[in-house]
Amino acid sequence: MSNKDLYQLLGIERGTSPDQIKKAYRTMANKYHPDKNPNNPEAEAKFKEVSNAYETLSDPQKKQMYDQFGSAGANMGGGQGAGGFGGGYNAQDFDFGGFGGIGDIFETFFNQGGNSQSRQSKKQRQQAMPGEDLEMSMRIKFEEAAFGVQKTIKLRRVVACEKCQATGAEPNSKVVRCQRCEGSGMIKEVKRTILGQIVTNRECDSCRGEGQIAEQVCQKCTGQKRHAKEETVKVAIPQGVDDGAVIRLRGKGNEGLQKGNEGALYIHLQVEPSSKFKRKDFDVLSEIELHILQVTLGDDIEVETIHGKEILTIPPGTQPEKVFRLKNKGVPKMNSGDIGDHLLTIKVYVPKKINKVERELYLKLVEEAGLKMKPGKSGLLW
Numbered sequence: 261m262s263n264k265d266l267y268q269l270l271g272i273e274r275g276t277s278p279d280q281i282k283k284a285y286r287t288m289a290n291k292y293h294p295d296k297n298p299n300n301p302e303a304e305a306k307f308k309e310v311s312n313a314y315e316t317l318s319d320p321q322k323k324q325m326y327d328q329f330g331s332a333g334a335n336m337g338g339g340q341g342a343g344g345f346g347g348g349y350n351a352q353d354f355d356f357g358g359f360g361g362i363g364d365i366f367e368t369f370f371n372q373g374g375n376s377q378s379r380q381s382k383k384q385r386q387q388a389m390p391g392e393d394l395e396m397s398m399r400i401k402f403e404e405a406a407f408g409v410q411k412t413i414k415l416r417r418v419v420a421c422e423k424c425q426a427t428g429a430e431p432n433s434k435v436v437r438c439q440r441c442e443g444s445g446m447i448k449e450v451k452r453t454i455l456g457q458i459v460t461n462r463e464c465d466s467c468r469g470e471g472q473i474a475e476q477v478c479q480k481c482t483g484q485k486r487h488a489k490e491e492t493v494k495v496a497i498p499q500g501v502d503d504g505a506v507i508r509l510r511g512k513g514n515e516g517l518q519k520g521n522e523g524a525l526y527i528h529l530q531v532e533p534s535s536k537f538k539r540k541d542f543d544v545l546s547e548i549e550l551h552i553l554q555v556t557l558g559d560d561i562e563v564e565t566i567h568g569k570e571i572l573t574i575p576p577g578t579q580p581e582k583v584f585r586l587k588n589k590g591v592p593k594m595n596s597g598d599i600g601d602h603l604l605t606i607k608v609y610v611p612k613k614i615n616k617v618e619r620e621l622y623l624k625l626v627e628e629a630g631l632k633m634k635p636g637k638s639g640l641l642w
């Protein structure tokens with residue numbers, strides 16, 4: 261029985277996840293369980309085989325050994341599915357002990373409830389640990405948001421420890437099997453309940469579930485394998501961004517471990533309000549106050565836009581709140597050559613103070629306009 265491929269026995273392929281291995285085992289164990297197959301030596305043998313296979317494949321260390329030897333054996337023998345156990349390692353070395361192993365099945369079944377992820381040790385889970393994303397906010401000026409800007413920021417991120425090569429162990433110190441959990445990364449706890457014995461697994465606190473531990477902890481990262489580091493990062497803010505925009509910088513979050521990807525850095529932009537301009541999408545808005553005579557008679561005025569000063573002709577008789585559109589004088593769009601417009605709203609002001617001569621001229625205008633009105637005699641303001 262030891263020559264059969266353990267994966268084949270469970271009807272699965274190499275590389276199957278621990279959860280799937282467990283599932284496959286449950287299916288097989290159910291099928292060949294002695295209770296369901298009384299007086300059936302074949303089923304009993306099969307049951308032992310699959311249980312044995314599971315015992316190996318559910319144990320990360322045993323599985324790793326099996327995978328190594330197995331694949332080496334398969335390569336040499338050229339036959340797929342050859343067990344290929346080399347050295348003194350044999351599936352039969354695990355003493356199944358008659359039906360003594362059935363208890364293990366119930367343990368396995370009892371372990372199904374709840375979060376199975378937490379019951380797997382880190383060893384069993386994918387080794388790769390991706391780095392965390394980082395977030396920060398950045399204030400930029402109105403014009404910087406419009407035209408884009410290069411910023412240099414100081415960033416505190418977590419990087420893989422270069423001193424210990426992210427092993428957590430001082431250079432020249434060994435990483436050894438954790439004694440507390442015997443390398444499994446999990447600590448078994450057995451509780452007796454009215455339902456029987458319930459076995460729970462929890463992460464080993466000595467090795468944090470990794471099954472191995474540094475003999476001498478790296479001093480730079482205190483065994484954490486990563487450490488915080490201040491870095492200078494150049495950030496290119498593209499043109500056309502607006503308040504609340506988020507810039508994502510790939511790979512500038514924390515570094516991962518065991519080939520886990522780096523996280524991203526998310527920069528939340530806050531655009532400082534401008535004293536001159538407001539913004540609506542890609543249009544820039546501003547107001548200008550003109551004397552009543554300017555709008556009455558018309559004028560050429562200077563308008564400030566984010567692109568510089570422009571001359572705008574105000575036609576005679578321009579009304580208050582009139583909006584002039586200055587084409588392509590707004591915010592450049594991010595991914596195209598398009599540019600928004602500048603919308604200028606005309607405000608009209610009435611002078612609070614006029615002199616005697618002005619008053620006389622105004623009175624002449626009243627006469628000329630044929631207005632029937634009764635002007636104040638001695639205005640507060642003149």
Ligand SMILES: [Zn+2]
Nearest residue numbers: 421424478481
């Ligand atoms: Zn280190």
Ligand SMILES: [Zn+2]
Nearest residue numbers: 438441464467
């Ligand atoms: Zn441990």
